[in-house]
Every structure is written in C-alpha cells, then in structure tokens.
Amino acid sequence: MSSNALAKLIGFALIVLVLITAAAQSTYVVQPGFRGVQVTLGKVSEQFKPEGFGTKVPFVSTILPVPIRQxxxxxxxxxxxxxxxxxxxxxxxxxxxxxxxxxxxxxxxxxxxxxxxxxxxxxxxxxxxxxxxxxxxxxxxxxxxxxxxxxxxxxxxxxxxxxxxxxxxxxxxSKELEAAIESKMVQEQEAAKARFTQQKSQIEADTVIIKAKGEAEAIRIRGEALRDTPGLIQLQIVEKWDGKSPLVIGGGENTGTNFILPLGTPASSPPVKK
Missing domain, CATH: 3.30.479.30 (Band 7 domain)
Incomplete structure (x- = not known):
C-alpha cells in the first residue's frame, strides 16, 4: 500500500471517529427522578430538561442532572x-x-x-x-x-x-443532667405510688364505716319495728314453725313446773323445763 493511500485511510478513520464522537456528544439521557440543567459555554439555560432522551450541541453543551425525588x-x-x-x-x-x-x-x-x-x-x-x-x-x-x-x-x-x-x-x-432527671422521675413515681396507697386505704376505711353504719341502721329499724309491732314476733315464730306441736307434761302436784317435749325428740334427750 502506497503512502498516499495509507494517508487517505488514516484520514478517513479520523473523520469517522470524529463523527462517532460528535454523535455521542450530541445526545443525552436524563434518568427518572432527575431533571437536566443545560450549561453551554458556562451559561446556564433557563429551561430544565425533562427525563428521557434528547439532543444537544456537541462539545459545547453539557447536561447536568439534579434530583427532584425525596x-x-x-x-x-x-x-x-x-x-x-x-x-x-x-x-x-x-x-x-x-x-x-x-x-x-x-x-x-x-x-x-x-x-x-x-x-x-x-x-x-x-x-x-x-x-x-x-x-x-x-x-x-x-x-x-x-x-x-x-x-x-x-x-x-x-x-x-x-x-x-x-x-x-x-x-x-450531659451525664449529670440525665442522672438528675432520672432521679427526679423515680421520686415522682414513688410519690405517685404513695398517694395511690393512701387513697386506697382511705377508700377501704370509708367502706368499713359505711358498712357499719348500714348494719347499725338495720338493727335500729328492726328494733323499732319489733317494739312498735309485738305481733311481728309471733308472725316470725309461725313462719319458722315446722308444723310439729310440742308435748307439755306437768311436773307434779303443787310444783308449778311444766316440761316441753318436742315431737320427734329421742328418748335419751332431756326434757325442756318451762
């Protein structure tokens, strides 16, 4: 191959290389989540480039990505x-x-x-x-x-x-302040626990007093009812009677003593003296 032909081949290869480089430099891709800022010879374009493929002036323009995602x-x-x-x-x-x-x-x-x-x-x-x-x-x-x-x-x-x-x-x-705050919190918890215990004891004492007052009032009302209504005692005796008549036996002449033997009482049981 002559030197002239070799020179032409080298020149053609250089032209192809320049064209490929220029083609590569004239395109760009902005990735998702970004916007492109075009800088041409040190001057920033006022309009950003959206995501996707685009073209630019080769060698003099650059597209720089700026994230818009969080x-x-x-x-x-x-x-x-x-x-x-x-x-x-x-x-x-x-x-x-x-x-x-x-x-x-x-x-x-x-x-x-x-x-x-x-x-x-x-x-x-x-x-x-x-x-x-x-x-x-x-x-x-x-x-x-x-x-x-x-x-x-x-x-x-x-x-x-x-x-x-x-x-x-x-x-x-600071460690000193953390220790002081922790100590204060412990004291507050202990104070709250003591207040709870005191309130619980007071409630229990009030409950006992209320119960005692209720029982005393019930006894008073019952006593007044028995005093004002003597027949109520007889009524209660009748209500509790099991239907068996007691057996009354004289204690002898001039003794003035009688014995009550409830029916169904075993022979070994002693008589009730009346």
Missing part, C-alpha cells in the same frame, strides 16, 4: 435549653427540590442546597425552639419540638425547596 441527610444540632443546659439533637432531614426550582438551585447552590441552605436554617430553628424549653421538657416533648422546628424551617426557607419532615433520632444531655 432526599435524606443526617445532621447534628448543638442547642441550649432555657435553663442553660447543652442539648445535642441528632436528626434526619427529608427534603425535596421542586421541579420549578431546579435551575435556580443549580445556579445558587451548585445543585446541592443542603449544606449551604437547609442545614443552617434547621440549626437556627432548633436553637430558637429549644431555648424556650427546659432540658427535661425537651426530652419529654420530643414531638412538639419536632413540629415547631419543622414549621419554623419551612417558613425560613420558603418555596425554593420542600423540607418534608424532621426525624429526631436522639436527644443527648
């Missing part, structure tokens, strides 16, 4: 309570970049607004909320702290992106 980041916040106790809050932040703000977020925050926009606002919101509560209340009112902090963060950030939730994973106090 993202999660972790954060530690150092705060102080109203009683000047240091509180460390560990939390997860769930946020999302709205589609309409993709280009602005890319221009202002290089596509990742967490460190420069979200984290400082969350730190600020948590410090404002915890400063109004004692350290003990911060631990007890975790859900309230989260709700108020989330509302404050949304107000501070606005619509440029959505902070969808804050998950407070852990609230850490």
């Amino acid at each position: 993202l999660t980041r972790e954060l530690n916040a150092e705060c102080y309570s109203s009683d000047l106790q240091q509180v460390t809050v560990r939390l997860r932040v769930l946020y999302r970049i709205p589609e309409a703000a993709v280009v602005k977020i890319f221009q202002d925050y290089a596509g990742d607004p967490f460190d420069s926009l979200i984290a400082p606002r969350i730190q600020e919101a948590l410090k404002e909320v915890t400063a109004l509560q004692s350290a003990e209340q911060i631990v007890k009112k975790r859900e309230e702290i989260k709700t108020r902090s989330l509302a404050s963060v949304k107000q501070k950030i606005g619509d440029i992106l959505y902070v969808e939730d804050l998950v407070l994973e852990n609230i850490t106090l």
